[in-house]
Amino acid sequence: MTLILDRSAHQALLELKRVLIIDDEEPIRRLLGYMLQSHGYETVLVADAREARAKLEEQPFALMLCDVNMPGESGMDLARNTLSQHPNTAVIMVTGLDSSVLANAALDMGAFGYIVKPFESNEVMIDVANALRRRRLELENRLHRENLEDVVRTRTMALQQALDWLELSEKELRLSREETIQRLAIAAEYRDSATAQHIQRMSHYCELLARKYGLSSERCDLIRTASPMHDIGKIGTPDHVLLKPGKFTPEEFTVISQHAEIGYRILSGSDAEILKVAASIAWTHHERWDGNGYPRKLKGEAIPVEGRIAAIADAFDALTTARVYKPAFSLDHAVDLMTKHRGEHFDPELLDVFFASLSDITLIHDQYADQLPRTMIPES
Numbered sequence: 001m002t003l004i005l006d007r008s009a010h011q012a013l014l015e016l017k018r019v020l021i022i023d024d025e026e027p028i029r030r031l032l033g034y035m036l037q038s039h040g041y042e043t044v045l046v047a048d049a050r051e052a053r054a055k056l057e058e059q060p061f062a063l064m065l066c067d068v069n070m071p072g073e074s075g076m077d078l079a080r081n082t083l084s085q086h087p088n089t090a091v092i093m094v095t096g097l098d099s100s101v102l103a104n105a106a107l108d109m110g111a112f113g114y115i116v117k118p119f120e121s122n123e124v125m126i127d128v129a130n131a132l133r134r135r136r137l138e139l140e141n142r143l144h145r146e147n148l149e150d151v152v153r154t155r156t157m158a159l160q161q162a163l164d165w166l167e168l169s170e171k172e173l174r175l176s177r178e179e180t181i182q183r184l185a186i187a188a189e190y191r192d193s194a195t196a197q198h199i200q201r202m203s204h205y206c207e208l209l210a211r212k213y214g215l216s217s218e219r220c221d222l223i224r225t226a227s228p229m230h231d232i233g234k235i236g237t238p239d240h241v242l243l244k245p246g247k248f249t250p251e252e253f254t255v256i257s258q259h260a261e262i263g264y265r266i267l268s269g270s271d272a273e274i275l276k277v278a279a280s281i282a283w284t285h286h287e288r289w290d291g292n293g294y295p296r297k298l299k300g301e302a303i304p305v306e307g308r309i310a311a312i313a314d315a316f317d318a319l320t321t322a323r324v325y326k327p328a329f330s331l332d333h334a335v336d337l338m339t340k341h342r343g344e345h346f347d348p349e350l351l352d353v354f355f356a357s358l359s360d361i362t363l364i365h366d367q368y369a370d371q372l373p374r375t376m377i378p379e380s
């Protein structure tokens with residue numbers, strides 16, 4: 001049994017001088033009582049185990065002197081029970097039987113002494129003093145151990161609180177960073193017809209494709225967080241080009257296509273991994289698998305995977321949502337159109353992986369649907 005006590009309770013236990021004497025022979029009881037009282041101990045005398053148990057429940061004892069052979073419950077059973085239920089009470093067995101077997105059994109059980117009747121006063125007082133000294137050492141040792149455990153517990157709690165705080169700060173920082181990125185991206189997109197939902201869909205399509213393609217979880221998170229900035233370079237595109245509803249002239253196309261380069265220049269040069277990925281996506285999301293994209297006409301795997309992923313996600317979202325110059329195409333039509341450009345515009349393997357997840361794609365599309373009631377308008 002473990003007892004957690006404060007310092008003052010421990011001190012009271014250390015100073016306790018009350019002794020419980022159990023013997024069915026009254027003269028022995030009285031003799032033991034007299035010896036101990038004359039040495040300054042407080043004594044309580046009882047004749048059997050039942051009475052002894054009642055006294056032990058009433059008040060604490062420093063020591064119990066216990067006869068072995070008594071009517072009713074034996075002294076050995078009483079001692080065993082006391083050592084288990086009242087570990088702050090030391091036990092000395094007192095018996096008329098001088099048996100080494102019994103003595104060893106008593107000591108093994110945890111008794112601190114074994115006195116054989118008839119006894120000398122000195123012999124009893126030496127055993128009592130030894131038992132109480134040993135009890136004191138054990139109590140002090142326990143206090144020390146509990147103090148140590150208390151220190152460890154307090155420090156562990158402080159450490160846990162610090163870790164919780166760090167985790168919370170890190171989470172807040174991450175959320176605020178992601179929100180800042182999204183708001184910046186929305187600000188850039190706000191100039192044309194794209195919506196905040198486009199940013200959300202785009203980033204989730206990118207993340208979905210990255211995961212299904214088998215990129216690391218950390219890379220997928222980076223791609224999800226960074227992809228909303230793919231068109232941030234449009235802030236450098238003049239309104240008359242950006243907002244033109246019809247087809248671009250070759251000169252206008254040259255102007256609009258500069259947004260990839262401008263985005264890259266805005267985002268590049270940082271040591272932050274997220275901005276490195278964002279810069280890469282901004283620079284390469286209009287490259288084509290066959291090398292006919294822009295701005296650098298990169299080909300195949302020379303295009304970073306995040307750029308190839310963003311190209312698919314961006315094109316798919318443009319096709320399946322309404323724009324000022326076109327209605328939303330159905331999912332099937334978008335799949336057909338993009339499949340025709342498999343291996344030309346789009347990385348064929350990535351496109352297959354993307355379209356193998358149509359149910360997930362539909363979930364994202366529906367979850368972040370434009371608030372204007374014009375998305376996924378079935379074609380007539």
Ligand SMILES: [Fe+2]
Nearest residue numbers: 230231285286
């Ligand atoms: Fe773009």
